[in-house]
Amino acid sequence: METENNSKFPKLVIIGGGFGGIELAKHLDDKPVDIIMLDKHNYHTFQPLLYQVATGGLEADSIAFPLRKIFEGQKNFRFRIAEVTKIRPGDNSIDTTIGEIKYDYLVIATGSTTNFFGNKQIEHFSMPMKSIPEALNLRSMILQNLEEAILQNGKEAREPYMNFVVVGAGPTGVELSGAIAELRNHILHKDYPELNKDEMKVYLVEGLPKVLQVMSEQASSKSTEFLKEIGVEVLTNVTVKDYDGKEIKLGDGKSIKTHNVIWSAGVMGQVIDGLPKEGIVKGNRIQTDEINRVNGQTNIFAIGDVAAIITPDTPKGHPGVAQVAIQQGTHLAKNLIKIIDGQPAEPFKYNDKGSLATIGRNKAVADIGKIRFQGFFAWLVWMFVHLISLAGFRNRVVVFINWIGSYFSYNGGTRLIIRKFIREEIVATEHLPKAND
Amino acid sequence: METENNSKFPKLVIIGGGFGGIELAKHLDDKPVDIIMLDKHNYHTFQPLLYQVATGGLEADSIAFPLRKIFEGQKNFRFRIAEVTKIRPGDNSIDTTIGEIKYDYLVIATGSTTNFFGNKQIEHFSMPMKSIPEALNLRSMILQNLEEAILQNGKEAREPYMNFVVVGAGPTGVELSGAIAELRNHILHKDYPELNKDEMKVYLVEGLPKVLQVMSEQASSKSTEFLKEIGVEVLTNVTVKDYDGKEIKLGDGKSIKTHNVIWSAGVMGQVIDGLPKEGIVKGNRIQTDEINRVNGQTNIFAIGDVAAIITPDTPKGHPGVAQVAIQQGTHLAKNLIKIIDGQPAEPFKYNDKGSLATIGRNKAVADIGKIRFQGFFAWLVWMFVHLISLAGFRNRVVVFINWIGSYFSYNGGTRLIIRKFIREEIVATEHLPKAND
Numbered sequence: 001m002e003t004e005n006n007s008k009f010p011k012l013v014i015i016g017g018g019f020g021g022i023e024l025a026k027h028l029d030d031k032p033v034d035i036i037m038l039d040k041h042n043y044h045t046f047q048p049l050l051y052q053v054a055t056g057g058l059e060a061d062s063i064a065f066p067l068r069k070i071f072e073g074q075k076n077f078r079f080r081i082a083e084v085t086k087i088r089p090g091d092n093s094i095d096t097t098i099g100e101i102k103y104d105y106l107v108i109a110t111g112s113t114t115n116f117f118g119n120k121q122i123e124h125f126s127m128p129m130k131s132i133p134e135a136l137n138l139r140s141m142i143l144q145n146l147e148e149a150i151l152q153n154g155k156e157a158r159e160p161y162m163n164f165v166v167v168g169a170g171p172t173g174v175e176l177s178g179a180i181a182e183l184r185n186h187i188l189h190k191d192y193p194e195l196n197k198d199e200m201k202v203y204l205v206e207g208l209p210k211v212l213q214v215m216s217e218q219a220s221s222k223s224t225e226f227l228k229e230i231g232v233e234v235l236t237n238v239t240v241k242d243y244d245g246k247e248i249k250l251g252d253g254k255s256i257k258t259h260n261v262i263w264s265a266g267v268m269g270q271v272i273d274g275l276p277k278e279g280i281v282k283g284n285r286i287q288t289d290e291i292n293r294v295n296g297q298t299n300i301f302a303i304g305d306v307a308a309i310i311t312p313d314t315p316k317g318h319p320g321v322a323q324v325a326i327q328q329g330t331h332l333a334k335n336l337i338k339i340i341d342g343q344p345a346e347p348f349k350y351n352d353k354g355s356l357a358t359i360g361r362n363k364a365v366a367d368i369g370k371i372r373f374q375g376f377f378a379w380l381v382w383m384f385v386h387l388i389s390l391a392g393f394r395n396r397v398v399v400f401i402n403w404i405g406s407y408f409s410y411n412g413g414t415r416l417i418i419r420k421f422i423r424e425e426i427v428a429t430e431h432l433p434k435a436n437d
Numbered sequence: 438m439e440t441e442n443n444s445k446f447p448k449l450v451i452i453g454g455g456f457g458g459i460e461l462a463k464h465l466d467d468k469p470v471d472i473i474m475l476d477k478h479n480y481h482t483f484q485p486l487l488y489q490v491a492t493g494g495l496e497a498d499s500i501a502f503p504l505r506k507i508f509e510g511q512k513n514f515r516f517r518i519a520e521v522t523k524i525r526p527g528d529n530s531i532d533t534t535i536g537e538i539k540y541d542y543l544v545i546a547t548g549s550t551t552n553f554f555g556n557k558q559i560e561h562f563s564m565p566m567k568s569i570p571e572a573l574n575l576r577s578m579i580l581q582n583l584e585e586a587i588l589q590n591g592k593e594a595r596e597p598y599m600n601f602v603v604v605g606a607g608p609t610g611v612e613l614s615g616a617i618a619e620l621r622n623h624i625l626h627k628d629y630p631e632l633n634k635d636e637m638k639v640y641l642v643e644g645l646p647k648v649l650q651v652m653s654e655q656a657s658s659k660s661t662e663f664l665k666e667i668g669v670e671v672l673t674n675v676t677v678k679d680y681d682g683k684e685i686k687l688g689d690g691k692s693i694k695t696h697n698v699i700w701s702a703g704v705m706g707q708v709i710d711g712l713p714k715e716g717i718v719k720g721n722r723i724q725t726d727e728i729n730r731v732n733g734q735t736n737i738f739a740i741g742d743v744a745a746i747i748t749p750d751t752p753k754g755h756p757g758v759a760q761v762a763i764q765q766g767t768h769l770a771k772n773l774i775k776i777i778d779g780q781p782a783e784p785f786k787y788n789d790k791g792s793l794a795t796i797g798r799n800k801a802v803a804d805i806g807k808i809r810f811q812g813f814f815a816w817l818v819w820m821f822v823h824l825i826s827l828a829g830f831r832n833r834v835v836v837f838i839n840w841i842g843s844y845f846s847y848n849g850g851t852r853l854i855i856r857k858f859i860r861e862e863i864v865a866t867e868h869l870p871k872a873n874d
Binding site: 061066073078099143191 | 497
């Protein structure tokens with residue numbers, strides 16, 4: 001099989017084409033390793049903008065980049081579409097959907113997936129948003145439920161179709177609830193003149209006392225203010241008890257009738273079978289040492305969301321954000337060269353460049369070093385940072401045009417139902433065509 | 438139900454949001470009719486560019502336009518996502534997936550679908566390309582089969598994955614086979630350095646003696662020349678006998694091993710149940726009089742691909758092209774106002790503005806009136822005409838940037854597998870998730 005090593009260099013297998021895997025492979029260009037990257041998709045997803053795909057602001061193609069194209073011309077790089085089913089550390093091999101693959105070095109960069117904390121009922125009925133197919137499904141659900149709302153007789157019948165509940169007020173939940181509220185504020189009366197704007201409600205439910213827990217106090221309070229300004233009902237200190245596809249039951253005894261529940265309340269590492277269970281720590285992450293080497297292994301590494309470097313400074317590991325994955329990928333590239341050369345590796349040090357979250361059409365909150373600022377200027381910074389981040393990829397111009405267009409017209413994006421969302425009896429992720437994942 | 442008439446004006450139901458339906462509804466803006474348009478998709482598809490979506494040159498969103506957005510602000514217009522299951526002329530009503538809808542005037546503008554001429558085996562195994570989901574499926578199939586080719590051992594094993602057969606050399610077949618050949622010529626070595634360009638073959642199979650039968654002799658011979666220049670093997674006077682998902686059997690006794698057969702050899706009208714069978718003519722089209730009124734009906738009309746105005750001048754009806762649909766839609770709008778006012782309607786006259794077909798990256802053939810020209814200038818005209826046609830819609834700038842980018846880099850587009858194509862035992866459209874249609 002073509003994945004066999006026919007190079008004189010050690011063979012490095014990277015599982016996952018996310019931020020970490022890409023940086024790692026890029027920084028090994030022209031280096032004496034033979035790289036093979038595996039991913040179940042043929043593209044990299046620029047996850048920070050997924051919420052814009054879900055709300056019709058950007059096209060999927062604008063934030064997804066074919067992995068083969070990213071590595072065009074890199075001679076020591078090969079890509080295969082494959083899912084890895086098992087790691088066999090003893091054999092230096094992995095089982096995949098395209099057969100067994102041997103490695104000299106293995107890097108697990110599989111990222112994270114939605115964590116429903118074991119609640120099967122919620123998992124079944126609510127919508128996650130961690131991938132392009134999921135974002136497109138979510139977009140279809142939102143638009144189809146507005147179409148359904150039009151067909152209902154009376155306010156009460158429309159209610160479950162027009163109530164939107166986002167669970168979890170991390171950056172994703174904040175950005176998504178803001179975008180849905182802007183859809184109501186600026187698009188609804190144009191696209192759906194039959195519907196009354198005031199009947200559409202957007203709730204953001206958070207179990208902790210505040211939104212954007214990971215950011216500063218200022219960012220948290222200002223973002224709450226911005227969210228309220230654009231009409232998001234922010235419910236903090238409120239947990240979710242259950243959801244049956246029709247009504248979400250909250251910890252404070254209240255409930256909301258809704259067919260639209262979006263779950264952004266947690267993530268967990270996407271661990272592959274085969275590593276010792278005791279090495280899996282909180283959040284389903286793989287514990288590693290300070291050079292991202294999996295505990296107890298010599299030639300297996302883990303980076304990004306799926307990895308946790310646990311030290312007294314980072315008792316829970318680093319935060320599961322793109323910056324950490326990017327820096328670990330870059331750092332591990334240098335270390336792998338050292339290890340191959342027989343030199344000592346250097347511990348990873350995270351350089352926190354700060355956090356940004358955008359709220360609605362033209363506001364954001366920013367914590368950069370000790371500087372905290374919020375509002376329109378923070379939004380300009382947010383836009384600039386994201387356009388720069390897209391620099392390595394195509395489509396920056398297209399994204400920019402879309403954003404400028406949306407900004408001035410309040411009406412960008414194309415609200416297409418391309419992947420039709422299937423409502424049988426109930427709203428359920430299980431009913432979505434699995435084939436497209 | 439919300440679709441009930443609560444206007445004092447006569448209620449016009451338009452089935453289908455294609456070129457004909459859109460023009461009709463647009464030209465009735467501010468006129469004394471109450472319009473309701475039904476379509477199974479929430480968007481209009483700009484079909485002439487579907488082949489670019491299928492080959493990764495354009496994003497689906499660039500050629501699909503939400504119907505609600507097209508009619509934003511048109512007060513006498515309503516839209517519903519629905520499929521029509523039956524027409525009941527006696528009751529002035531239709532059965533739909535969202536319930537019964539009454540009409541005063543009904544216009545059938547359902548367009549056409551792929552015609553497999555009753556060959557279930559070919560229908561099962563080959564890929565059509567008449568809608569956005571079909572174009573995306575086709576794109577996924579092409580890319581996935583190239584990925585599969587990499588995993589094969591030896592030339593013979595790769596062959597069925599790397600042979601591409603387009604059946605039918607009308608404009609769609611010519612444009613599509615050209616685009617696949619350009620993918621091989623300019624993209625393959627970059628995206629798939631593991632594959633040998635010479636192993637990838639593109640065949641265009643046509644039962645008639647020449648390609649582009651509907652165009653001039655010059656257009657036909659020049660397009661054949663252009664196709665051969667970019668490496669399409671043009672097989673004319675060759676019919677298709679059968680296809681089992683692995684090997685296509687041709688009428689000349691030869692056969693080609695391939696998992697990639699694209700069927701663009703025929704279309705047929707998408708007729709809805711309920712009209713008298715004797716009114717359905719060749720090509721599954723609904724026969725109408727010269728004002729597009731369905732034979733034997735007083736208040737039911739048909740326009741575009743699904744309609745056939747049969748006169749001594751047009752014994753087979755007008756050609757099934759966008760121009761006819763657009764002109765019939767515009768014309769019927771005027772006639773409907775006259776009919777409502779009790780004035781005599783005027784017969785439809787087709788103003789043939791000419792035909793264009795593009796071959797590969799920068800060539801085209803054009804028949805405009807008595808003027809025939811081919812090559813780069815024809816391609817510039819083609820590009821200009823298509824950009825102008827997109828003028829009524831969004832995304833013209835984005836399409837233009839993509840085209841210019843592709844032209845200079847030979848490497849535009851994003852080759853994403855978003856809707857994964859499912860190969861079970863065999864290649865089959867039936868295995869595609871129906872849910873997404």
